[in-house]
Amino acid sequence: MTSPLVKPDPKLDLVLEREIDVPVELVWKAWTTPESIKQWFCPKPWIVTSCEIDLRPGGAFNTVMQSPEGQQFPNVGCYLDVVPNRRLIWTDTLLPGFRPAPKPFFTGALCLEPSVSGTRYTAIAIHGDEATRKSHEEMGFHHGWATVLDQLVAHIKASPR
Amino acid sequence: MTSPLVKPDPKLDLVLEREIDVPVELVWKAWTTPESIKQWFCPKPWIVTSCEIDLRPGGAFNTVMQSPEGQQFPNVGCYLDVVPNRRLIWTDTLLPGFRPAPKPFFTGALCLEPSVSGTRYTAIAIHGDEATRKSHEEMGFHHGWATVLDQLVAHIKASPR
Numbered sequence: 001m002t003s004p005l006v007k008p009d010p011k012l013d014l015v016l017e018r019e020i021d022v023p024v025e026l027v028w029k030a031w032t033t034p035e036s037i038k039q040w041f042c043p044k045p046w047i048v049t050s051c052e053i054d055l056r057p058g059g060a061f062n063t064v065m066q067s068p069e070g071q072q073f074p075n076v077g078c079y080l081d082v083v084p085n086r087r088l089i090w091t092d093t094l095l096p097g098f099r100p101a102p103k104p105f106f107t108g109a110l111c112l113e114p115s116v117s118g119t120r121y122t123a124i125a126i127h128g129d130e131a132t133r134k135s136h137e138e139m140g141f142h143h144g145w146a147t148v149l150d151q152l153v154a155h156i157k158a159s160p161r
Numbered sequence: 162m163t164s165p166l167v168k169p170d171p172k173l174d175l176v177l178e179r180e181i182d183v184p185v186e187l188v189w190k191a192w193t194t195p196e197s198i199k200q201w202f203c204p205k206p207w208i209v210t211s212c213e214i215d216l217r218p219g220g221a222f223n224t225v226m227q228s229p230e231g232q233q234f235p236n237v238g239c240y241l242d243v244v245p246n247r248r249l250i251w252t253d254t255l256l257p258g259f260r261p262a263p264k265p266f267f268t269g270a271l272c273l274e275p276s277v278s279g280t281r282y283t284a285i286a287i288h289g290d291e292a293t294r295k296s297h298e299e300m301g302f303h304h305g306w307a308t309v310l311d312q313l314v315a316h317i318k319a320s321p322r
Contacts, residue, residue, distance in 0.1 A: 005220065101289060128256075
């Protein structure tokens with residue numbers, strides 16, 4: 001399910017769509033809990049060393065990723081749309097409080113829909129132009145986002161209910 | 162009333178705050194109705210020749226301004242936060258649908274609070290850095306936003322209730 005407001009454009013956007021066998025509520029929880037994000041949000045052996053979540057439009061979605069060599073990469077972003085168990089939209093184009101960000105790159109949209117197997121999972125990276133879409137693709141979008149989705153499912157299955 | 166999420170920073174932001182003697186509901190209506198926007202939204206003799214409003218987070222807030230010489234200047238933006246009669250936040254940092262915009266400049270916040278005289282009116286221009294704040298100031302922010310507020314009040318008073 002995508003919001004009518006979010007219409008992926010194949011020239012500009014990148015999409016990962018998959019059926020996964022875990023329920024929407026647990027996917028939502030894993031996406032919106034800092035301690036969970038640290039477990040799966042970047043492809044291992046990279047790790048997330050810190051995560052701040054203020055789950056409301058304008059609230060912070062900040063993470064720090066660390067390379068195997070120990071170099072740290074902070075990501076600062078802002079939630080735009082929060083519909084529990086259905087839709088989460090955030091961007092690095094704005095800082096928390098909706099302030100324009102110094103290095104805008106993309107808006108992310110997570111759309112969840114209950115399905116027979118569990119969840120119809122759609123993650124979209126929305127870019128402003130083709131060059132940015134291409135650079136995100138070359139940075140390894142498809143492999144990276146698929147890998148973290150595997151990690152997300154494994155994390156949910158390994159977590160106590 | 163400003164949202165706790167919107168905290169003006171004097172180094173980065175520009176603020177117009179004033180008591181006006183018209184009720185919040187009519188200020189809200191004038192800000193969210195295309196036909197009204199055309200009457201007051203840019204300092205005369207400039208005019209707004211078209212206005213598109215899709216009043217929801219991610220929805221379009223597009224205007225075209227025309228100089229006295231007939232040159233047209235389109236502004237494309239996206240609403241971020243819509244709380245009727247209280248708070249309206251939009252940005253040109255994102256296009257409608259939350260897509261990163263080619264020429265990000267500022268986020269605008271309108272905060273309204275009922276007061277004894279009518280409305281406590283606060284309009285804030287939120288920028289990403291000091292240089293952008295300064296350039297907005299040099300473009301005539303203070304005079305321009307004060308002039309359109311005068312036009313807004315005059316428009317409301319001249320409109321049939």
